[in-house]
Amino acid sequence: xxxxxxxxxxxxxxxxxxxxxxxxxxxxxxxxxxxxxxxxxxxxxxxxxxxxxxxxxxxxxxx
Numbered sequence: 001x002x003x004x005x006x007x008x009x010x011x012x013x014x015x016x017x018x019x020x021x022x023x024x025x026x027x028x029x030x031x032x033x034x035x036x037x038x039x040x041x042x043x044x045x046x047x048x049x050x051x052x053x054x055x056x057x058x059x060x061x062x063x
Contacts, residue, residue: 008035 008014013027014035023035 006034006038008038 008023008031009016011023011027011031013024013031015022015024021039023032027035
């Protein structure tokens, strides 16, 4: 997932309610796709030990 602010956040169709991000009805198709891709990326599991992973096995063994 990119670390920059997505373009859809600057759209008047974007609603950033805490815990309830969504788009207003009538949002353009490309904006909907970008939003869905971003939300899906947040839900993807990341491999342990990567920059996005939160679980790093201990002891740290290089294989």
